[in-house]
Amino acid sequence: MKLAVVFHSVSGTTRQLAQAVAAGAATERGTDVLMAEIVGSDIVDGRFQNSTLLQQLSGADAIVFGSPTYMGCVSAQFKAFADATGELWAEQAWANKIAAGFTIGGNLSGDQLNTIQYLQVFAGQHGMLWAGLDIPGNYDPAKRNRLGAQSGLIAHSADGIVHKTDLLTAHYLGQRVARLAALSVTPGKLNGNARVLCKDPVWYAFHRGGL
Numbered sequence: 001m002k003l004a005v006v007f008h009s010v011s012g013t014t015r016q017l018a019q020a021v022a023a024g025a026a027t028e029r030g031t032d033v034l035m036a037e038i039v040g041s042d043i044v045d046g047r048f049q050n051s052t053l054l055q056q057l058s059g060a061d062a063i064v065f066g067s068p069t070y071m072g073c074v075s076a077q078f079k080a081f082a083d084a085t086g087e088l089w090a091e092q093a094w095a096n097k098i099a100a101g102f103t104i105g106g107n108l109s110g111d112q113l114n115t116i117q118y119l120q121v122f123a124g125q126h127g128m129l130w131a132g133l134d135i136p137g138n139y140d141p142a143k144r145n146r147l148g149a150q151s152g153l154i155a156h157s158a159d160g161i162v163h164k165t166d167l168l169t170a171h172y173l174g175q176r177v178a179r180l181a182a183l184s185v186t187p188g189k190l191n192g193n194a195r196v197l198c199k200d201p202v203w204y205a206f207h208r209g210g211l
């Protein structure tokens with residue numbers, strides 16, 4: 001089973017969470033983990049151009065998405081990546097892969113939930129199966145999910161140091177997604193509704209370089 005963690009990070013806190021997610025997933029036997037970092041040079045003239053990274057993600061059974069919260073949503077670099085998946089969306093190439101998400105913000109309540117909800121919608125557009133956290137905030141002996149969000153991992157750091165329990169939660173999220181992906185059917189088996197190619201000329205022009 002292959003699990004990918006695709007993320008963007010500028011000052012490194014999202015990267016630390018991504019590493020913890022990957023480490024958690026790697027504890028599950030038979031899981032190959034791919035770390036896929038979105039970097040500035042992937043974006044040329046405002047468009048994400050790293051087709052190798054997109055291909056690698058297409059080969060994964062599960063994808064965990066991570067972005068810092070910037071102005072209440074994912075970073076521009078993450079959104080450029082998301083917009084570049086339009087052709088994959090048209091073919092529902094990622095349908096039935098397990099998906100999950102994480103984010104971090106500089107404020108305790110800095111609208112991080114909107115970032116998670118965007119990631120959830122993005123996964124939904126791809127026909128992916130979203131896995132939230134099954135840790136009720138305030139009731140975990142290890143204090144994981146300290147901020148109490150269950151649709152995904154929300155973390156907070158005011159000083160660039162990632163909280164120990166946010167890293168523990170990220171580690172658990174990786175394990176959970178790996179377990180769920182191992183249980184899920186072989187990707188593609190449920191793909192009855194896929195292969196519907198989009199015919200919209202504006203959409204085509206965007207993705208084929210005309211716009």
Ligand SMILES: Cc1cc2nc3c(=O)[nH]c(=O)nc-3n(C[C@H](O)[C@H](O)[C@H](O)COP(=O)(O)O)c2cc1C
Pocket residue numbers: 008009010011012013014015068069070071072073104105106107108109110111112157
């Ligand atoms: C342009 C910009 C916008 C930001 N917007 C938010 C925000 O809306 N909410 C929040 O809590 N933190 C916000 N932050 C803080 C970052 O989310 C925080 O520093 C995060 O840890 C950065 O992640 P990174 O270390 O992976 O780059 C913003 C930071 C920048 C640079």
